[in-house]
Amino acid sequence: MQSFMETAMARRSIRRFESRPIEEDKLARILEAARWSPSWANTQCWEIVAVESPETLEKLGAELSPKNPATLAIAKGPLTLAICGEKEKSGYYKGTKSTKFGDWLMFDLGLLTQTICLAAHEEGLGSVIVGSFDHDKVNALLEIPDEYEVVALLPMGYPDHAPSPPKRRELSEFCHKEKFGRKG
Structure with missing residues (x-):
């Protein structure tokens, strides 16, 4: 098993998959990891629709x-997860926005999606966030209720x-000390 750093550094966005299906036990482990993702005040505002039907894909x-x-x-892969968020749940307290940015669902779903991508990589699978x-049209196709929104599609497979790793900025290019602009 890889260390977390090895997993984080080796994961890539994969857009071409083998045709073989993903085993149910692997998908269950990936979704179990996702279940433990952090969220605003533990609201867990997410819902996931797993699509495997070739027609729907x-x-x-x-x-x-x-x-x-x-x-x-998506169209030819074995599985796509539709990552959905419940609107006005995360980042709200008693129906009122609690942050400057309002609905926090994008942040929470980003955390969830990253957890899924890393867990998939650890299971030998690739994924890409779309x-x-x-x-x-995707909301309608998947019959998503009005109080939810599909935020991302996550195709996954072998x-x-x-692909080789993309160039990454050096820490010294984006890390600041104490105040913005103070690199060090």
């Missing part, structure tokens, strides 16, 4: 933005390639 893939490189990952698609 094709329809999901058709809702991506033109030329999106993840289209085939945010550019027709949200209204990678059919191993």
Whole structure:
């Protein structure tokens, strides 16, 4: 088993998968890890729709933005998770926004999605986070209630390639000490 640092540094965005299905026990471990993701005041504002039907996957893939490189990952992959958030739950207290940024669901779903991606990588699977698609059409296709929103699509499967790591900024380029602008 890899250390957390090895997992974090080795995970890549994968957009091409082998055709073999994901074993139920692997998916269960990934979703169990997701269950433990942190969230605003433990609101756990997420819902996940697991899509495996080839017909539905094709329809999901058709809702991506033109030329999106993840289209085939969704349309032809074995599984896509639709990451949904309950609106006005996270970041709210008694129905009132509690932060400058209002609804905190994007932050909570980002934490959840990262946990899923890292857990999938640890299980030998690849994934890519997709945010550019027709949200209204995907909501309708998956019969998402009005109080929820699909925020991301997460195709997942066995990678059919191993991309090299992208260039990363050095710590000295983005870490500040005490105040913004004080690098060190």
